[in-house]
Amino acid sequence: xxxxxxxxxxxxxxxxxxxxxxxxxxxxxxxxxxxxxxxxxxxxxxxxxxxxxxxxxxxxxxxxxxxxxxxxxxxxxxxxxxxxxxxxxxxxxxxxxxxxxxxxxxxxxxxxxxxxxxxxxxxxxxxxxxxxxxxxxxxxxxxxxxxxxxxxxxxxxxxxxxxxxxxxxxxxxxxxxxxxxxxxxxxxxxxxxxxxxxxxxxxxxxxxxxxxxxxxxxxxxxxxxxxxxxxxxxxxxxxxxxxxxxxxxxxxxxxxxxxxxxxxxxxxxxxxxxxxxxxxxxxxxxxxxxxxxxxxxxxxxxxxxxxxxxxxxxxxxxxxxxxxx
Amino acid sequence: xxxxxxxxxxxxxxxxxxxxxxxxxxxxxxxxxxxxxxxxxxxxxxxxxxxxxxxxxxxxxxxxxxxxxxxxxxxxxxxxxxxxxxxxxxxxxxxxxxxxxxxxxxxxxxxxxxxxxxxxxxxxxxxxxxxxxxxxxxxxxxxxxxxxxxxxxxxxxxxxxxxxxxxxxxxxxxxxxxxxxxxxxxxxxxxxxxxxxxxxxxxxxxxxxxxxxxxxxxxxxxxxxxxxxxxxxxxxxxxxxxxxxxxxxxxxxxxxxxxxxxxxxxxxxxxxxxxxxxxxxxxxxxxxxxxxxxxxxxxxxxxxxxxxxxxxxxxxxxxxxxxxxxxxxxxxxxxxxxxxxxxxxxxxxxxxxxxxxxxxxxxxxxxxxxxxxxxxxxxx
Ligand SMILES: Cc1ncc(C[n+]2csc(CCOP(=O)(O)OP(=O)(O)O)c2C)c(N)n1
Numbered sequence: 001x002x003x004x005x006x007x008x009x010x011x012x013x014x015x016x017x018x019x020x021x022x023x024x025x026x027x028x029x030x031x032x033x034x035x036x037x038x039x040x041x042x043x044x045x046x047x048x049x050x051x052x053x054x055x056x057x058x059x060x061x062x063x064x065x066x067x068x069x070x071x072x073x074x075x076x077x078x079x080x081x082x083x084x085x086x087x088x089x090x091x092x093x094x095x096x097x098x099x100x101x102x103x104x105x106x107x108x109x110x111x112x113x114x115x116x117x118x119x120x121x122x123x124x125x126x127x128x129x130x131x132x133x134x135x136x137x138x139x140x141x142x143x144x145x146x147x148x149x150x151x152x153x154x155x156x157x158x159x160x161x162x163x164x165x166x167x168x169x170x171x172x173x174x175x176x177x178x179x180x181x182x183x184x185x186x187x188x189x190x191x192x193x194x195x196x197x198x199x200x201x202x203x204x205x206x207x208x209x210x211x212x213x214x215x216x217x218x219x220x221x222x223x224x225x226x227x228x229x230x231x232x233x234x235x236x237x238x239x240x241x242x243x244x245x246x247x248x249x250x251x252x253x254x255x256x257x258x259x260x261x262x263x264x265x266x267x268x269x270x271x272x273x274x275x276x277x278x279x280x281x282x283x284x285x286x287x288x289x290x291x292x293x294x295x296x297x298x299x300x301x302x303x304x305x306x307x308x309x310x311x312x313x314x315x316x317x318x319x320x321x322x323x324x325x
Numbered sequence: 326x327x328x329x330x331x332x333x334x335x336x337x338x339x340x341x342x343x344x345x346x347x348x349x350x351x352x353x354x355x356x357x358x359x360x361x362x363x364x365x366x367x368x369x370x371x372x373x374x375x376x377x378x379x380x381x382x383x384x385x386x387x388x389x390x391x392x393x394x395x396x397x398x399x400x401x402x403x404x405x406x407x408x409x410x411x412x413x414x415x416x417x418x419x420x421x422x423x424x425x426x427x428x429x430x431x432x433x434x435x436x437x438x439x440x441x442x443x444x445x446x447x448x449x450x451x452x453x454x455x456x457x458x459x460x461x462x463x464x465x466x467x468x469x470x471x472x473x474x475x476x477x478x479x480x481x482x483x484x485x486x487x488x489x490x491x492x493x494x495x496x497x498x499x500x501x502x503x504x505x506x507x508x509x510x511x512x513x514x515x516x517x518x519x520x521x522x523x524x525x526x527x528x529x530x531x532x533x534x535x536x537x538x539x540x541x542x543x544x545x546x547x548x549x550x551x552x553x554x555x556x557x558x559x560x561x562x563x564x565x566x567x568x569x570x571x572x573x574x575x576x577x578x579x580x581x582x583x584x585x586x587x588x589x590x591x592x593x594x595x596x597x598x599x600x601x602x603x604x605x606x607x608x609x610x611x612x613x614x615x616x617x618x619x620x621x622x623x624x625x626x627x628x629x630x631x632x633x634x635x636x637x638x639x640x641x642x643x644x645x646x647x648x649x650x651x652x653x654x655x656x657x658x659x660x661x662x663x664x665x666x667x668x669x670x671x672x673x674x675x676x677x678x679x680x681x682x683x684x685x686x687x688x689x690x691x692x693x694x695x696x697x698x699x700x701x702x703x704x705x
Contacts, residue, residue, distance in 0.1 A: 033614050034541035057511035057547050058478055058539050086477065089512065124407050124458065126436075127476045266687060295691045297680045302407045302458030304671040307695075314698050 085128025099142030122175030156191030364634025421575030489527030508539025569597025
């Protein structure tokens with residue numbers, strides 16, 4: 001066991017899989033010598049050599065597109081895109097090829113590729129460094145989308161992702177890259193993709209969140225508790241495939257639902273979850289399901305960041321309203 | 326031998342013929358240099374025509390860019406500005422290129438173009454405001470034909486091409502200059518932009534700040550081409566490599582590119598060989614990926630020192646003037662930062678404004694919800 005931050009847990013997973021399977025290779029912009037902008041690959045090139053861990057030219061489409069070809073030829077690429085906003089140049093490869101090779105070839109060509117990138121707000125960054133468009137990726141058939149909320153989960157989920165034969169987008173909540181520390185086992189362990197986790201049991205309302213929002217929710221829950229509201233908190237862990245069963249089961253027990261995410265509201269993850277709950281547990285609901293989300297605006301530059309992204313208090317406020325409704 | 330050294334040994338091996346672009350055909354491995362590291366004229370035959378007044382103006386702009394940049398970095402360290410990309414060492418590329426253009430011409434920058442912004446009439450206060458984290462830092466005075474700071478690498482090159490296309494469509498005589506780094510030449514958008522511009526004869530100057538690094542990635546690993554300038558050949562346009570720390574060489578090449586473009590002869594690719602003397606951004610640590618000997622080497626090639634020595638030799642400059650100009654630049658930087666810092670944080674309405682021309686019900690509801698939360702919070 002070692003105490004690790006989320007970035008260190010990511011590095012530990014990469015390290016172990018590089019050691020474990022010679023088909024695993026790691027590449028992207030600045031991941032080699034520089035160790036990645038968030039240092040998630042620091043030291044790996046030294047340890048495994050530039051053949052296994054390397055810097056590429058500055059071109060995201062080629063990073064993802066080449067990974068597709070490598071996967072076809074039997075490698076297991078784990079690539080890094082520096083920021084959420086720089087996924088966009090790779091979008092064509094993501095949608096046109098990565099997501100559909102298996103389907104296109106009737107299973108002949110699986111795609112064991114992991115695309116890692118930071119997600120979300122909270123680091124007072126330049127334009128395009130604060131986007132969180134996980135719903136967009138979840139909307140693309142053929143992609144699995146994972147987002148951990150703790151170092152422990154990050155390591156276990158990333159190991160599973162690398163071992164998957166399907167493409168996994170691994171979104172790392174950058175706001176908590178270094179904010180949380182946790183005991184993490186030294187060796188390989190796996191957390192299944194597609195399974196949510198009930199983080200805290202409760203009886204009055206089901207709160208669903210993921211990534212950096214989990215901590216925000218946990219703080220809000222403490223306050224809600226003082227008002228006698230008992231919250232069941234579910235960490236989604238995987239955006240797609242979505243673990244409907246765990247959510248529905250919880251809502252059947254609590255009778256109320258609130259979903260929280262920082263990414264834009266319209267056509268978002270919350271909308272999908274609420275639709276599923278309405279389909280499968282409508283008659284158990286005691287009040288309309290609610291959602292607290294980011295707004296449908298461009299994430300503002302740092303001067304207005306605090307206005308745009310909500311604090312735990314906002315979750316508490318909305319929770320109370322969900323409960324009182 | 327590095328590609329850079331190879332070019333250096335082959336430089337001026339062949340006699341020049343005819344026009345600048347013929348003489349510096351990238352396939353001949355020559356680099357345009359007018360001033361050497363000591364400010365001595367070594368490429369006199371290519372000397373641009375420049376009045377003393379304009380030379381002095383140019384030097385003062387370079388000095389202002391330098392002073393304003395150093396101030397920005399120190400303000401960032403104090404937490405009064407957010408992450409920013411220093412432009413230390415790239416003043417000759419920025420000022421030498423932008424200063425050749427006319428008011429009606431367009432500039433399409435990336436994010437490291439302080440000298441060019443200032444030359445084109447972007448108020449320094451706005452530059453500071455942008456790096457203080459406000460979109461209002463992208464709002465320039467009327468008539469300033471400069472596009473906002475572009476963060477995603479190379480995507481802005483296509484906007485320059487589009488503007489160039491529109492200029493041709495309207496039969497205007499304007500030109501567009503767009504800036505990008507050596508790293509930027511790897512993105513697909515770079516190649517698509519050069520191709521389109523050449524096919525449609527768009528009046529675009531593609532100006533590459535080859536500052537040797539894309540964050541930690543050295544130029545030699547970004548592309549295996551001996552020069553970036555030679556990439557122009559494949560697309561069917563002139564390319565030229567210039568000493569990017571030599572104001573006169575940058576000026577001469579850009580001026581020639583602008584007349585080429587203005588004459589309807591299409592785009593030109595200029596590679597300014599320079600060095601990013603500071604960090605990539607204020608969150609980067611260059612000591613991880615480059616040696617201090619290399620940094621020292623380039624310190625000796627400082628574009629400001631070279632230009633200053635040249636002006637001194639011409640009798641246009643001396644210690645007193647230098648001190649006065651520095652004091653003036655410092656005062657301007659202080660004043661403009663003070664103005665930027667006066668800017669208040671945005672209101673709720675402001676963060677919802679300008680997503681669309683007029684608002685939509687979804688956004689109105691979201692703004693209302695945020696306001697009701699804030700009211701509740703105040704009342705707690
Ligand atoms: C599409 C995209 N990918 C990655 C980045 C992150 N990034 C910012 S600057 C940079 C290096 C750019 O190097 P270069 O083009 O040489 O310009 P320089 O910063 O040296 O001026 C990278 C990788 C980005 N801004 N956009």
